[in-house]
Amino acid sequence: xxxxxxxxxxxxxxxxxxxxxxxxxxxxxxxxxxxxxxxxxxxxxxxxxxxxxxxxxxxxxxxxxxxxxxxxxxxxxxxxxxxxxxxxxxxxxxxxxxxxxxxxxxxxxxxxxxxxxxxxxxxxxxxxxxxxxxxxxxxxxxxxxxxxxxxxxxxxxxxxxxxxxxxxxxxxxxxxxxxxxxxxxxxxxxxxxxxxxxxxxxxxxxxxxxxxxxxxxxxxxxxxxxxxxxxxxxxxxxxxxxxxxxxxxxxxxxxxxxxxxx
Numbered sequence: 001x002x003x004x005x006x007x008x009x010x011x012x013x014x015x016x017x018x019x020x021x022x023x024x025x026x027x028x029x030x031x032x033x034x035x036x037x038x039x040x041x042x043x044x045x046x047x048x049x050x051x052x053x054x055x056x057x058x059x060x061x062x063x064x065x066x067x068x069x070x071x072x073x074x075x076x077x078x079x080x081x082x083x084x085x086x087x088x089x090x091x092x093x094x095x096x097x098x099x100x101x102x103x104x105x106x107x108x109x110x111x112x113x114x115x116x117x118x119x120x121x122x123x124x125x126x127x128x129x130x131x132x133x134x135x136x137x138x139x140x141x142x143x144x145x146x147x148x149x150x151x152x153x154x155x156x157x158x159x160x161x162x163x164x165x166x167x168x169x170x171x172x173x174x175x176x177x178x179x180x181x182x183x184x185x186x187x188x189x190x191x192x193x194x195x196x197x198x199x200x201x202x203x204x205x206x207x208x209x210x211x212x213x214x215x216x217x218x219x220x221x222x223x224x225x226x227x228x229x230x231x232x233x234x235x236x237x238x239x240x241x242x243x244x245x246x247x248x249x250x251x252x253x254x255x256x257x258x259x260x261x262x
């Protein structure tokens with residue numbers, strides 16, 4: 001798609017955020033509504049960071065995303081609940097909202113929803129949630145990893161490679177694997193841009209900063225490595241040092257600063 005000016009991407013994402021958060025606040029519990037809330041809150045968060053260079057709005061909007069996804073997991077009927085679309089977990093971690101992220105992880109479904117998600121994507125987010133909580137024993141985690149490997153059936157997946165190293169013992173390999181995963185994510189996004197598979201709003205925002213990659217860095221650092229200052233899709237500017245935590249229901253009443261010219 002044609003490039004889009006970053007302030008315009010912020011405006012578009014903000015307007016969609018207001019639209020979908022209003023649907024959620026009115027009682028809509030369709031998973032697509034909450035994926036849209038999280039996606040657009042993430043876009044706005046990244047746009048604010050790139051435009052203003054401040055972590056405050058980045059942390060605030062990623063907090064809105066995480067809180068909205070938690071609400072969905074807590075309130076949605078079983079046939080709507082799913083794991084693979086749970087990028088709100090990444091947003092909570094990246095925004096510095098670790099207690100919120102752990103609560104999301106605890107509410108992440110432990111069963112695959114075959115109607116709405118692929119097994120591989122389910123197992124990826126499930127493993128991230130389990131690793132974040134740090135409760136499951138090594139054997140249980142390895143069983144999930146083996147199940148994921150079986151579904152992949154030899155198909156390369158840089159997410160799998162990173163998680164496997166995260167569960168391993170070699171910190172040098174983990175450090176190298178983190179860098180490789182970040183490079184692979186950047187290459188994957190670049191390929192999608194070249195094939196016109198991304199929205200212009202994503203090209204302007206999420207192709208520059210990834211809350212998923214920021215979560216990888218957090219987990220690898222907690223595992224024991226000393227991360228580099230900057231990685232592709234995760235510059236030091238995006239490494240939140242002091243979270244700004246909005247109210248858990250703040251996603252319902254996000255102020256319209258997108259159409260008023262503020």
